[in-house]
Amino acid sequence: MVRTYALLAWTWTRAAMAYPASFAIMTVLGLAVAGMDVAVILIVFANTTTLAGFSRDETLFLYGTANLAFCLCDMFVSNIDRISQHIKAGTLDTMLIRPVSPWLQLAADRFLPTRIGRIAQAAVVLGYALSALDLDPGRLWMVPVMIACGIVIFTALWTLAGALQFVLVDAPEVTSAFTYGTGQLTQYPFSIYGRELVRGVTYVLPLAFVNWQPALYVLDRDDPFGTPEFMRFLGPVAALVLALLAALAWRQGLRHYRSTGS
Amino acid sequence: MLTLRRCTTIPLYARLVRYGFRKHATYVVAALAGAFTNSVFGILRAYILIALWQARPGLAGYDVTQAVTYCFITQAFIGPMQLFGVGLSIPERIRSGDIALDLVRPASLQLWSLAEDLGRAAYLFLVRGLPPMLLGAAVFGIYLPAAPGQWAAFLTGFLAAVLVSFAWRYLVALSVCWLLDERGVQSFSLVLTTLCSGMLLPLELFPGWFGEAVRVLPWAAMVQAPTDLYLGEAPVLDTLAFQAFWAVVLLAAGALATRAIRHKVVIQGG
Numbered sequence: 001m002v003r004t005y006a007l008l009a010w011t012w013t014r015a016a017m018a019y020p021a022s023f024a025i026m027t028v029l030g031l032a033v034a035g036m037d038v039a040v041i042l043i044v045f046a047n048t049t050t051l052a053g054f055s056r057d058e059t060l061f062l063y064g065t066a067n068l069a070f071c072l073c074d075m076f077v078s079n080i081d082r083i084s085q086h087i088k089a090g091t092l093d094t095m096l097i098r099p100v101s102p103w104l105q106l107a108a109d110r111f112l113p114t115r116i117g118r119i120a121q122a123a124v125v126l127g128y129a130l131s132a133l134d135l136d137p138g139r140l141w142m143v144p145v146m147i148a149c150g151i152v153i154f155t156a157l158w159t160l161a162g163a164l165q166f167v168l169v170d171a172p173e174v175t176s177a178f179t180y181g182t183g184q185l186t187q188y189p190f191s192i193y194g195r196e197l198v199r200g201v202t203y204v205l206p207l208a209f210v211n212w213q214p215a216l217y218v219l220d221r222d223d224p225f226g227t228p229e230f231m232r233f234l235g236p237v238a239a240l241v242l243a244l245l246a247a248l249a250w251r252q253g254l255r256h257y258r259s260t261g262s
Numbered sequence: 263m264l265t266l267r268r269c270t271t272i273p274l275y276a277r278l279v280r281y282g283f284r285k286h287a288t289y290v291v292a293a294l295a296g297a298f299t300n301s302v303f304g305i306l307r308a309y310i311l312i313a314l315w316q317a318r319p320g321l322a323g324y325d326v327t328q329a330v331t332y333c334f335i336t337q338a339f340i341g342p343m344q345l346f347g348v349g350l351s352i353p354e355r356i357r358s359g360d361i362a363l364d365l366v367r368p369a370s371l372q373l374w375s376l377a378e379d380l381g382r383a384a385y386l387f388l389v390r391g392l393p394p395m396l397l398g399a400a401v402f403g404i405y406l407p408a409a410p411g412q413w414a415a416f417l418t419g420f421l422a423a424v425l426v427s428f429a430w431r432y433l434v435a436l437s438v439c440w441l442l443d444e445r446g447v448q449s450f451s452l453v454l455t456t457l458c459s460g461m462l463l464p465l466e467l468f469p470g471w472f473g474e475a476v477r478v479l480p481w482a483a484m485v486q487a488p489t490d491l492y493l494g495e496a497p498v499l500d501t502l503a504f505q506a507f508w509a510v511v512l513l514a515a516g517a518l519a520t521r522a523i524r525h526k527v528v529i530q531g532g
Binding site: 019022025026029030032033036040043044046047048049050051052086168170172173174176177180183184185188192193194197230 | 309
């Protein structure tokens with residue numbers, strides 16, 4: 001499975017490498033596009049020292065952890081977003097008769113290696129935040145765990161988005177609100193959001209476990225919304241539940257898919 | 263003869279505006295999906311601004327309600343002004359060579375595209391512009407201008423902003439003729455447009471010389487200027503003059519580029 005994906009991704013990478021100048025420009029520009037979110041954070045904190053009780057470096061820590069997971073999935077999974085185009089063009093049928101999982105084919109479809117720039121940018125921000133914050137070394141084990149959970153959660157979200165597009169063939173942009181919306185949501189401390197919204201993304205759609213809950217543990221802070229201490233460690237459970245749901249939805253979508261009929 | 267031609271030319275562009283409107287009206291579901299996503303992002307961005315204005319009340323001369331309004335009105339501008347993309351078919355037509363057909367038509371390519379783009383903008387203003395504003399009003403409450411004069415100023419400023427936005431996107435689209443790959447220049451335009459227009463944050467918050475620069479660049483005429491007219495936070499005539507200046511400069515540059523592309527296309531042999 002990994003080998004197949006690597007082969008497909010490498011094919012697209014070689015295609016992109018055929019134009020080295022274009023490849024370099026797109027990598028740098030991708031970095032600039034991703035850097036705009038950091039620019040917004042920096043401009044906000046040029047005007048204030050704390051945002052809803054969190055400092056600039058703490059916000060950059062939240063941004064770095066969530067965005068590293070988000071950008072990895074944006075590179076390796078988000079191509080599933082194009083499923084509605086494949087459904088409309090009829091090319092999904094071709095994928096279904098190939099001896100490789102359609103999920104894998106779609107995830108590697110038109111793989112963009114230039115997105116590596118964004119991943120590097122997220123890693124740099126996280127590295128800066130880790131060095132700038134005076135964190136308890138005994139709690140740092142949580143950082144790789146939360147990034148891993150974030151990757152699973154974002155992968156599940158993109159899979160769910162793909163499954164939804166079997167129904168929303170004409171309105172695929174709706175699903176961006178969940179995938180890219182979560183990317184935006186997790187860039188800031190959840191203490192800025194309304195209580196109902198935070199409840200919703202904690203108990204209904206467990207997005208708080210991408211970074212907010214585990215980050216409270218790493219930063220050694222109490223939850224302003226008063227959730228109990230044990231919830232800081234529920235990330236893997238939330239990721240697992242969401243992944244199972246996404247797998248189920250994906251199978252349902254694929255099972256009920258009936259080509260275009262022509 | 264001259265009067266006859268004038269009579270047929272004006273309805274031509276009027277008709278193109280209507281066709282641009284109708285062309286996009288076909289994809290109502292897609293437009294509503296875009297409106298939904300713009301609205302969700304509006305809510306998320308609004309919380310950031312609310313937190314910032316709670317820490318610094320009165321920042322940039324806005325109160326919290328005005329800051330929230332700022333956020334939703336900029337989300338509403340994304341569709342009509344195509345802030346995240348080019349929104350013109352010119353790059354594809356340059357690559358396929360169809361642009362040669364467009365250039366031999368007895369009408370200016372720039373005015374032709376502008377007319378279609380105005381129709382598109384009018385449609386997306388209704389379908390992708392109003393929903394974020396209504397949602398913002400329902401969830402947080404937004405500022406509504408009371409005076410009819412303020413509405414008139416805003417609508418004029420909005421039209422000028424669409425003109426500036428079109429003029430910029432037209433230049434970006436034509437650049438494909440020389441650069442041959444539109445993705446690079448599109449990303450470049452995306453960064454400039456979203457960052458320098460006030461789409462992400464009000465330009466008053468940008469610090470130092472960077473802030474002073476972005477407030478006079480053409481992108482400020484797209485988002486910051488019409489939003490300030492809506493909020494009644496800017497002198498009307500000065501703002502409209504600022505927008506008109508950039509509209510004229512960029513449209514003139516577009517006219518020159520249209521002349522240059524004619525020669526370029528001939529050199530390439532169509």
